[in-house]
Amino acid sequence: MSATAETARVITFVQVSPHDAFEVFTDEVDLWWRRGPRFRSGGPDSELCFEQDAQGRRLIERGKEGVFEIGRVQVWEPGKRLLLEYRLRNFAPNERTEVEVRFEEQGKGTRVVLEHRGWEALRPEHPARHGLSGESFSGMIGLHWGDLLTAYRQYASGRP
Amino acid sequence: MSRAVPDVEATLLALSDPTRRGVIELLRFGPQRAGELAGALNMTKSAFSRHLRVLRESGLVREESMPDDARVHVYSLQREPFDGLRGWLDEVESYWTLQLESFKRHAERTRGPKPKRGRPE
Numbered sequence: 519m520s521a522t523a524e525t526a527r528v529i530t531f532v533q534v535s536p537h538d539a540f541e542v543f544t545d546e547v548d549l550w551w552r553r554g555p556r557f558r559s560g561g562p563d564s565e566l567c568f569e570q571d572a573q574g575r576r577l578i579e580r581g582k583e584g585v586f587e588i589g590r591v592q593v594w595e596p597g598k599r600l601l602l603e604y605r606l607r608n609f610a611p612n613e614r615t616e617v618e619v620r621f622e623e624q625g626k627g628t629r630v631v632l633e634h635r636g637w638e639a640l641r642p643e644h645p646a647r648h649g650l651s652g653e654s655f656s657g658m659i660g661l662h663w664g665d666l667l668t669a670y671r672q673y674a675s676g677r678p
Numbered sequence: 679m680s681r682a683v684p685d686v687e688a689t690l691l692a693l694s695d696p697t698r699r700g701v702i703e704l705l706r707f708g709p710q711r712a713g714e715l716a717g718a719l720n721m722t723k724s725a726f727s728r729h730l731r732v733l734r735e736s737g738l739v740r741e742e743s744m745p746d747d748a749r750v751h752v753y754s755l756q757r758e759p760f761d762g763l764r765g766w767l768d769e770v771e772s773y774w775t776l777q778l779e780s781f782k783r784h785a786e787r788t789r790g791p792k793p794k795r796g797r798p799e
Contacts, residue, residue, distance in 0.1 A: 528771050
């Protein structure tokens with residue numbers, strides 16, 4: 519899938535090697551993944567990890583209410599590239615977007631390029647039936663990010 | 679943001695089909711007739727008209743007649759839905775920007791270059 523109009527792209531530079539950057543990104547995901555309802559939907563004490571199982575690796579969030587699979591790892595190239603399915607809680611079981619993270623050596627550090635894409639692949643179960651009414655579609659995407667931002671604002675403004 | 683949401687959904691829905699994405703790609707180079715677009719995408723005109731209708735209803739494209747010949751209709755891209763999509767993607771990017779800032783801080787604190795000796799922290 520190439521980068522299109524529907525791709526969100528964020529770039530950062532870290533003063534560590536690509537190998538270390540990959541290791542921190544994956545093995546230590548719970549230590550840097552931000553906390554709070556905008557970033558963790560499994561509760562304040564939820565834990566994220568890349569877990570190995572019989573089918574390969576997956577990113578999960580383990581909270582009070584159980585385990586939520588954010589997505590399965592499609593490509594795992596330490597020091598180079600990570601390709602991950604990315605699901606939000608309000609997605610239907612067969613819906614997913616994808617997140618690709620590239621780790622590119624640059625000088626004494628690493629340029630980290632993160633792309634979140636595949637939004638256009640989210641579609642109603644029965645497109646012919648729902649057409650453009652958008653009701654089921656809006657329920658499905660929910661626009662999650664809108665929900666998250668609302669939750670975030672409530673959280674931020676409600677803090678003592 | 680909430681007001682923009684239905685528009686973004688209609689935009690994404692319209693873009694969920696490869697033929698319609700093909701139309702968008704072709705129109706980036708300028709306005710074209712429906713027949714030219716159908717030909718370039720190897721579609722029959724009847725199957726293609728449905729896709730054009732979805733694109734028109736989403737507001738991504740507009741059909742207009744040529745100034746010098748009202749019988750000739752051309753399609754062109756409309757900016758507004760792309761701006762809406764862009765605004766929404768900005769939200770997604772701000773989410774990941776915050777995440778990567780946090781990742782960078784953690785990575786450099788634990789693996790980054792050590793401060794030089796003899797200098798105060």
